[in-house]
Amino acid sequence: MFDFNIVTQWLDTLLMSFLPAWATVLIECVLVALAIITLYAVFAIVMIYMERKVCAWFQCRLGPDRVGPWGLLQVFCDVLKMMTKEIVNFRKTDQLLHRAAPFLVVTASMVTFSCLPWNKGAQIIDFNVGVFFFLAISSIGVVGILLAGWSANNKYSLIGAMRSGAQIISYELSIGMIMLAMICLTGTMSFSEICQQQENLGWNIIRGHVPAVLCFILYLIAGNAECNRGPFDMPEAESELTAGYHTEYSGMDFGYYYLAEYMNLFICAGIAATIFLGGWAAPLIPDWEMWNEIMLYVPGFVWFLMKVFFVLMLLLWERWTFPRLRIDQLLNLEWKYMLPMTMALLVVMAICVSFGFIWN
Amino acid sequence: MSNQINPTIVAAAELHATLASLKAEGYDFLEVLTGVDWGEEGLGVVYSLTKTATGEMTHVKSVCADKDNPYLDSACDLWAVAGIYEREAYDFYGIKFLNNPDCRRVFLREDWIGFPFRKDYDESQNPEFFLESEPISDKAVCFTLAEDGKVKKTETPIFGKNDYVVNIGPQHPSTHGVLHFRTRLDGETVTKIDAHMGYIHRGIEKLSEGYAYPQCLALTDRMDYLGAMQTRHALCMCVEQALGIEVSDRVQVIRTIMDELQRIDSHLLFFSCLAQDLGATTAFLYGFRDREEILKIFEKTCGGRLILNYNMIGGVAYDLHPDFVKDVHRLIDEVIPHGLKEYHEIFTGNVIFQTRAKGVGVLSKDDVISYGCTGGTGRASGWHCDLRKLRPYAAYDRVKFNEITFEEGDSMARYMVRMKEIEESCSIIRQLIDNIPEGSIQEKMKPFIKVPEGTYYSAVEGSRGILGVYLESKGDKTPYRLHYRSTGLPLVNVMDKACCGHLLADLITIGGTIDYIIPDVDR
Numbered sequence: 001m002f003d004f005n006i007v008t009q010w011l012d013t014l015l016m017s018f019l020p021a022w023a024t025v026l027i028e029c030v031l032v033a034l035a036i037i038t039l040y041a042v043f044a045i046v047m048i049y050m051e052r053k054v055c056a057w058f059q060c061r062l063g064p065d066r067v068g069p070w071g072l073l074q075v076f077c078d079v080l081k082m083m084t085k086e087i088v089n090f091r092k093t094d095q096l097l098h099r100a101a102p103f104l105v106v107t108a109s110m111v112t113f114s115c116l117p118w119n120k121g122a123q124i125i126d127f128n129v130g131v132f133f134f135l136a137i138s139s140i141g142v143v144g145i146l147l148a149g150w151s152a153n154n155k156y157s158l159i160g161a162m163r164s165g166a167q168i169i170s171y172e173l174s175i176g177m178i179m180l181a182m183i184c185l186t187g188t189m190s191f192s193e194i195c196q197q198q199e200n201l202g203w204n205i206i207r208g209h210v211p212a213v214l215c216f217i218l219y220l221i222a223g224n225a226e227c228n229r230g231p232f233d234m235p236e237a238e239s240e241l242t243a244g245y246h247t248e249y250s251g252m253d254f255g256y257y258y259l260a261e262y263m264n265l266f267i268c269a270g271i272a273a274t275i276f277l278g279g280w281a282a283p284l285i286p287d288w289e290m291w292n293e294i295m296l297y298v299p300g301f302v303w304f305l306m307k308v309f310f311v312l313m314l315l316l317w318e319r320w321t322f323p324r325l326r327i328d329q330l331l332n333l334e335w336k337y338m339l340p341m342t343m344a345l346l347v348v349m350a351i352c353v354s355f356g357f358i359w360n
Numbered sequence: 361m362s363n364q365i366n367p368t369i370v371a372a373a374e375l376h377a378t379l380a381s382l383k384a385e386g387y388d389f390l391e392v393l394t395g396v397d398w399g400e401e402g403l404g405v406v407y408s409l410t411k412t413a414t415g416e417m418t419h420v421k422s423v424c425a426d427k428d429n430p431y432l433d434s435a436c437d438l439w440a441v442a443g444i445y446e447r448e449a450y451d452f453y454g455i456k457f458l459n460n461p462d463c464r465r466v467f468l469r470e471d472w473i474g475f476p477f478r479k480d481y482d483e484s485q486n487p488e489f490f491l492e493s494e495p496i497s498d499k500a501v502c503f504t505l506a507e508d509g510k511v512k513k514t515e516t517p518i519f520g521k522n523d524y525v526v527n528i529g530p531q532h533p534s535t536h537g538v539l540h541f542r543t544r545l546d547g548e549t550v551t552k553i554d555a556h557m558g559y560i561h562r563g564i565e566k567l568s569e570g571y572a573y574p575q576c577l578a579l580t581d582r583m584d585y586l587g588a589m590q591t592r593h594a595l596c597m598c599v600e601q602a603l604g605i606e607v608s609d610r611v612q613v614i615r616t617i618m619d620e621l622q623r624i625d626s627h628l629l630f631f632s633c634l635a636q637d638l639g640a641t642t643a644f645l646y647g648f649r650d651r652e653e654i655l656k657i658f659e660k661t662c663g664g665r666l667i668l669n670y671n672m673i674g675g676v677a678y679d680l681h682p683d684f685v686k687d688v689h690r691l692i693d694e695v696i697p698h699g700l701k702e703y704h705e706i707f708t709g710n711v712i713f714q715t716r717a718k719g720v721g722v723l724s725k726d727d728v729i730s731y732g733c734t735g736g737t738g739r740a741s742g743w744h745c746d747l748r749k750l751r752p753y754a755a756y757d758r759v760k761f762n763e764i765t766f767e768e769g770d771s772m773a774r775y776m777v778r779m780k781e782i783e784e785s786c787s788i789i790r791q792l793i794d795n796i797p798e799g800s801i802q803e804k805m806k807p808f809i810k811v812p813e814g815t816y817y818s819a820v821e822g823s824r825g826i827l828g829v830y831l832e833s834k835g836d837k838t839p840y841r842l843h844y845r846s847t848g849l850p851l852v853n854v855m856d857k858a859c860c861g862h863l864l865a866d867l868i869t870i871g872g873t874i875d876y877i878i879p880d881v882d883r
Contacts, residue, residue, distance in 0.1 A: 055641070055642075058642050059641065059642045059645040059646075060645065060646070060649055061645060155524070155526045155527075156526070159526070159545075159548070159864070230639050231639065231712055233639065234865070240534065240864055240865055240867075240868050242532065242533065320641065320642050321640075321642060321706065322639075322640065322710060322712055323635065323638035323639050323640035323643075323707065323710060323712050323713050323716070324638055324639030324640075324712070324865075325712055325716075326715075326716055326863060326865040326866070327548060327863065327865065328548075328863065329712075329715055329716070
């Protein structure tokens with residue numbers, strides 16, 4: 001299988017050969033940052049186009065089809081429009097917090113984005129407590145949302161932000177429990193090791209059988225809630241709160257929220273693909289030599305993206321089928337059903353692992 | 361069949377006692393309250409009461425004693441709906457209703473001078489255009505009779521100083537029009553709603569007083585745009601019955617079919633908008649996809665899709681399109697049954713919708729009668745208020761259909777009533793469509809229609825309740841007073857009652873299922 005380490009090591013030795021160490025590190029950091037930003041933007045555009053086409057498909061519509069072939073340029077036009085729009089500031093908003101909030105949201109989203117393992121050796125942030133780091137960083141986003149709601153000095157925004165705070169903090173518990181259950185299975189918190197292990201031993205969703213499948217389903221529900229996506233989009237709830245916490249934002253400030261929402265969805269799907277579906281690991285089947293050889297020809301990042309888009313389809317399907325929950329029902333669902341279930345799953349998983357009821 | 365009414369004249373002092381005794385006799389539903397300026401005779405109101413058990417009506421007329429300072433006793437302790445009707449009469453005629461706790465203006469601006477429906481109203485008192493934005497009243501006005509015989513005005517604030525009041529509207533996706541709810545919240549719980557109306561009030565009733573009868577027809581489609589056929593049907597029927605004209609059987613059947621198509625159209629839009637309000641965008645588009653088929657049928661025959669201009673006094677404007685029967689068959693046999701199946705699969709059975717609708721916004725049968733909530737909202741609470749059964753008109757006496765009623769009175773019941781009514785409407789159309797009688801589509805009318813002197817009242821079952829037309833004529837070619845019983849006004853008025861104690865998100869579900877249309881409220 002293609003190992004991305006070859007590329008990074010080649011670049012590193014090349015730069016080291018004629019530059020001092022500090023300059024090498026600096027150049028590498030800049031290159032990595034550029035790569036993150038480019039990938040972030042590219043995938044946001046892909047996601048927006050995909051969302052529109054997929055929801056149109058669910059709704060017996062055509063979706064965008066006027067700008068460019070199959071409406072491909074529509075998203076670029078929208079991005080351009082958003083970037084050139086005037087940013088309106090209101091006198092009664094808290095200027096500093098109001099301006100800072102979208103950056104917090106988008107920063108949290110970008111940092112979590114760089115935790116994703118794209119390919120063997122192609123991982124930007126990777127260390128032994130990667131999962132823990134991911135959970136910690138993703139919580140920063142909610143601060144941005146709360147600030148947005150508070151600083152806007154708008155009643156809709158405030159209600160939206162309060163809902164969002166309650167919702168994200170609640171559902172993070174479930175996500176954490178699910179992650180714990182899976183770490184129980186893998187025995188490591190490093191994303192690269194989780195992937196490597198799955199290439200060697202088989203995907204976690206198969207290794208962990210019943211508890212892992214249940215974890216996966218609960219993760220899809222909690223993940224949609226974490227991303228403020230329907231049926232859990234109460235913080236926005238356009239039919240109640242017009243636009244929730246980002247009511248008062250315009251132009252690119254609003255664009256950041258929009259971007260972060262889509263990318264959080266991508267990250268949510270990416271983590272699901274990594275933890276449950278093997279990340280960049282190819283679907284290898286013991287004793288099927290021919291099959292395995294063909295599968296290993298496909299580079300890891302292709303596998304990763306295929307899995308991510310599969311999970312994205314599941315999330316979109318969920319989004320476009322259900323009506324919106326009410327805030328009390330949403331919190332009931334988390335505290336009365338999801339959390340006890342994930343706790344029970346953690347115990348079941350621990351029992352399975354300690355008594356060896358797993359497929360290796 | 362004449363629709364002339366002869367209201368019993370009651371002295372102002374005895375009005376309240378008379379109304380109370382009529383209510384005790386079984387006239388428990390205040391169908392409509394019409395303010396009228398009788399010129400020399402003075403200002404007054406006509407109360408139209410109905411026995412909910414039989415549909416029998418009686419009308420009571422009362423004239424204010426003093427023309428310069430007109431006042432009457434309020435009936436809002438007898439019927440909750442009287443409160444909003446009296447506000448309307450106060451707004452247009454300046455009749456003060458004593459002891460009505462909230463006798464503010466309802467449609468006109470707070471700073472409006474004079475009362476425009478009075479015959480001696482001087483238009484020049486108000487500027488042609490108001491240049492400053494509209495002040496919104498924060499104080500409820502109550503008129504009482506002081507001991508010295510003078511009318512005393514007391515003002516109480518609507519909201520307290522520290523109340524958390526959120527504006528739902530006038531620009532809001534879920535108010536289904538330009539409606540403004542000032543909503544007091546305690547956390548997420550709604551504790552009070554003050555509806556502010558009149559943003560798109562066009563004074564259709566006032567305009568009609570200067571128009572000839574055929575001209576008045578043009579305005580009816582613009583009131584309840586999802587009940588355009590029925591509203592126009594009501595006015596045509598009222599004028600025809602007043603003139604003593606019998607329209608042909610063909611026209612009666614065509615009108616019935618069109619009314620039912622309109623009802624299906626309205627209920628499909630109800631479903632779609634409710635789904636959209638609850639965030640189920642897919643279900644929303646399914647509804648619109650099927651509604652399009654009805655609009656195409658309308659377009660072929662009437663030329664219009666929303667504003668149809670089809671009914672005429674003495675008949676209909678055009679004969680049916682040659683494809684009409686075929687298209688309608690396709691609609692009721694294929695499109696609607698298939699659509700309904702999909703709606704139930706994707707939306708009705710969904711556990712999220714069920715939990716959001718069941719037990720939410722419960723209105724008891726007494727509430728809906730007192731608040732005058734007719735149509736699906738009334739039937740969801742077990743009130744048999746379908747005029748097609750109570751006082752059959754057009755071709756409704758020759759078709760068999762069920763009046764759908766539920767006992768629960770919650771959002772789910774209101775939703776199910778409409779979904780089942782779509783099926784009943786299909787059944788009505790199915791019974792009529794294959795044997796539309798031959799005959800003339802338009803009776804010969806005089807070039808100038810003059811309705812003989814008198815007072816007339818006709819009502820039809822609109823898409824969302826009883827749509828009545830009160831017509832007073834002095835024998836001219838224009839009506840002396842034309843008043844519509846709006847289906848939406850009582851429905852908006854009940855929102856406060858239905859929503860209090862529920863969450864903000866429930867306000868949207870309740871508003872969606874109560875199903876009001878703003879242009880019909882703001883006539």
